[in-house]
Amino acid sequence: MARLDPVDVVVVGAGLGGSAFCARLSERAPHLRIVCLERGDWVDRSAMPAYRQDWQRAALGAWATSPNARLSADPTSPSADYAIDDSASPIKPLMWSGVGGSTINWAAHVPRLHPSDFRTRTLDGVGDDWPFSYFDLEPYYDLNDTAMGIAGLAGDPAYPPKHSPRMPPLPIGRMGELAARGFNALGWHWWPAEAAINTVDREGRRACNNAGPCLQGCPIGAKASADLVYWPVAQRNGVTLRTRCVAQQLLVQGGRAIGMIYRDSSGATQEQPAAFTVVACNGIGTARLLLASNIGGGDGALGRYLMFHPVAYARGMFDEELDGPRGPVGACIYSHEFYEHRPGRNFTRGLQLQVTRENALLLQAARLEPAWGASAHRLLREEFRHSLSVMVMAEDLPEARNCVALTDTVAADGLPDVRIDYTVSENSRRILDFGLDRAEEMLRTVGALRVVRVPLAPWSGWHLLGTARMGDDPSRSVTDARGRCHAVPNLVVADGSLFPTAGAVNPGVTIAALALKIADDLAREVVG
Amino acid sequence: MTPEFLSAIVDTLLPGDHSAMPLPTGTAAGVTARLERLGGTAHDTVLAAIARAGHGEEAFVRADAAGRIASVRHVEAEMPEAFRALIAFVLRDYYEAESVLLAMGWRAEPPQPAGHVLTPFDDALLEPVIRRARMWR
Numbered sequence: 001m002a003r004l005d006p007v008d009v010v011v012v013g014a015g016l017g018g019s020a021f022c023a024r025l026s027e028r029a030p031h032l033r034i035v036c037l038e039r040g041d042w043v044d045r046s047a048m049p050a051y052r053q054d055w056q057r058a059a060l061g062a063w064a065t066s067p068n069a070r071l072s073a074d075p076t077s078p079s080a081d082y083a084i085d086d087s088a089s090p091i092k093p094l095m096w097s098g099v100g101g102s103t104i105n106w107a108a109h110v111p112r113l114h115p116s117d118f119r120t121r122t123l124d125g126v127g128d129d130w131p132f133s134y135f136d137l138e139p140y141y142d143l144n145d146t147a148m149g150i151a152g153l154a155g156d157p158a159y160p161p162k163h164s165p166r167m168p169p170l171p172i173g174r175m176g177e178l179a180a181r182g183f184n185a186l187g188w189h190w191w192p193a194e195a196a197i198n199t200v201d202r203e204g205r206r207a208c209n210n211a212g213p214c215l216q217g218c219p220i221g222a223k224a225s226a227d228l229v230y231w232p233v234a235q236r237n238g239v240t241l242r243t244r245c246v247a248q249q250l251l252v253q254g255g256r257a258i259g260m261i262y263r264d265s266s267g268a269t270q271e272q273p274a275a276f277t278v279v280a281c282n283g284i285g286t287a288r289l290l291l292a293s294n295i296g297g298g299d300g301a302l303g304r305y306l307m308f309h310p311v312a313y314a315r316g317m318f319d320e321e322l323d324g325p326r327g328p329v330g331a332c333i334y335s336h337e338f339y340e341h342r343p344g345r346n347f348t349r350g351l352q353l354q355v356t357r358e359n360a361l362l363l364q365a366a367r368l369e370p371a372w373g374a375s376a377h378r379l380l381r382e383e384f385r386h387s388l389s390v391m392v393m394a395e396d397l398p399e400a401r402n403c404v405a406l407t408d409t410v411a412a413d414g415l416p417d418v419r420i421d422y423t424v425s426e427n428s429r430r431i432l433d434f435g436l437d438r439a440e441e442m443l444r445t446v447g448a449l450r451v452v453r454v455p456l457a458p459w460s461g462w463h464l465l466g467t468a469r470m471g472d473d474p475s476r477s478v479t480d481a482r483g484r485c486h487a488v489p490n491l492v493v494a495d496g497s498l499f500p501t502a503g504a505v506n507p508g509v510t511i512a513a514l515a516l517k518i519a520d521d522l523a524r525e526v527v528g
Numbered sequence: 529m530t531p532e533f534l535s536a537i538v539d540t541l542l543p544g545d546h547s548a549m550p551l552p553t554g555t556a557a558g559v560t561a562r563l564e565r566l567g568g569t570a571h572d573t574v575l576a577a578i579a580r581a582g583h584g585e586e587a588f589v590r591a592d593a594a595g596r597i598a599s600v601r602h603v604e605a606e607m608p609e610a611f612r613a614l615i616a617f618v619l620r621d622y623y624e625a626e627s628v629l630l631a632m633g634w635r636a637e638p639p640q641p642a643g644h645v646l647t648p649f650d651d652a653l654l655e656p657v658i659r660r661a662r663m664w665r
Binding site: 365 | 634
């Protein structure tokens with residue numbers, strides 16, 4: 001094993017958290033030597049499937065959203081995946097492993113958390129308060145908005161005023177207009193989706209042309225992703241990015257992190273000494289690496305309190321022709337009518353209703369039941385270009401039993417294999433059922449001929465949160481408010497693992513804002 | 529396996545329809561030809577099981593639609609995983625075929641570079657929402 005020259009900071013993971021962290025720290029503390037280790041590689045935009053005739057099948061193979069699906073369907077996927085035993089979870093984890101992380105294949109629907117999400121214990125008696133407020137994080141939301149470029153409209157009454165400039169919103173299309181009329185008829189809130197997607201040419205990236213399959217990557221770069229937004233800054237500032245390097249073990253001596261052992265792209269083992277170590281490998285990868293390094297001794301909160309956002313769908317079929325799979329798939333309109341906690345309901349906290357666009361024809365055909373025969377043709381005719389889907393996204397409260405854990409086998413990447421144990425709670429189930437009723441009510445209001453309900457969508461586990469949560473109590477948290485591990489103070493976490501609670505919205509911009517804040521916290525310490 | 533037998537299976541799975549813009553059968557969309565070229569590989573087990581359930585390849589070909597469907601359903605229940613893999617294979621070829629995409633009112637070209645046009649956002653729709661009081665806590 002070679003021992004490399006020491007650096008000031010070694011960062012593990014070049015996804016959204018790690019990328020934003022590297023860019024910000026290198027701006028605030030330009031004298032620091034920063035190295036980032038990324039298990040995957042840069043994605044080749046020219047290889048993204050949207051220009052190809054076989055673009056639909058790519059979504060079931062090399063460009064599937066699930067790492068397990070990619071591994072079994074197409075080992076040539078450009079994502080550097082590891083298998084996750086998800087047999088004990090009804091929700092399957094989704095991610096991308098490479099420079100940019102899951103922003104490569106995210107929908108780029110970027111709502112912020114609400115201020116109340118930071119105070120669930122104080123306001124509603126559940127979960128845990130965050131160690132800071134929405135307004136403490138707000139400047140970092142604004143910084144990320146500026147870096148990514150946000151399309152949207154100011155003035156949403158569901159949020160405090162937002163100060164960063166917006167591009168015009170994405171077109172909501174016929175299905176968005178239909179849903180908006182439904183929400184209006186019921187007197188419910190709705191708003192055009194905030195999206196990290198260009199609606200005008202901006203900073204060298206083109207405007208979106210509504211092509212559709214955002215989850216298989218955006219070859220024209222209209223959709224913001226961390227490789228496009230943060231890495232040019234970080235590399236200009238001198239951050240060294242080492243791709244195809246898999247972190248194996250954090251070295252700890254005398255209660256301090258002293259460096260990281262990793263396997264490089266040639267398979268050789270290296271030791272990278274560093275004054276600070278930052279881990280940003282998402283809610284599964286971070287816990288996996290830190291558990292494998294025996295951080296915290298295994299008795300505390302590390303790996304526990306795993307939160308997804310359980311998701312259900314109500315899909316309405318209409319006589320009139322709607323858009324089909326035109327436009328950014330996840331960014332149309334949303335309703336926060338039922339987001340805030342209201343006493344008297346049979347659940348605590350709330351939900352987001354999100355109007356999503358149709359999937360490609362093949363994907364819709366593949367999930368039909370039955371998927372063959374004349375009835376499959378009839379069903380597909382009924383729904384393709386004639387359906388409107390409302391996604392119900394529930395707030396998932398933190399529960400210690402939901403966890404990421406290691407198995408006793410070793411994976412091909414040299415780390416222990418990983419599994420997740422996760423159960424949808426009674427409270428989450430009640431939220432989903434309530435949300436499905438409301439979604440169906442809206443769809444019927446605007447004339448749906450038939451409504452299909454999907455009580456729980458298994459392939460929805462994008463939001464991997466809470467497994468290294470922030471807090472003051474080391475028995476219920478892994479890090480403090482600055483992302484510093486209680487057990488190892490110069491070990492920093494900078495990803496979605498930090499969330500003490502999850503809210504009921506997509507967490508992307510909150511992950512980015514957290515990473516930017518944590519970078520500033522570290523810069524203040526080293527620069528003064 | 530004979531081309532007639534493969535065609536009979538594919539067209540049982542993907543019979544097409546007779547609407548104004550008719551969906552072609554799986555064979556007409558080129559799926560059988562692809563399955564023939566694949567010959568002797570991944571799906572032989574499930575194809576052979578369908579032949580057995582239909583009392584032989586020739587008998588399956590001669591059977592009426594209801595008889596073929598019954599044989600296929602039998603195998604679907606008997607070996608669900610292998611059957612699902614066969615379905616996944618035929619669906620991929622079928623729903624990528626130009627004739628099928630056009631019959632479904634879509635286009636044959638991939639999403640890029642042309643993209644799609646959507647009607648611009650009409651912000652008048654938002655008037656009742658803009659008038660609402662603050663909702664956040």
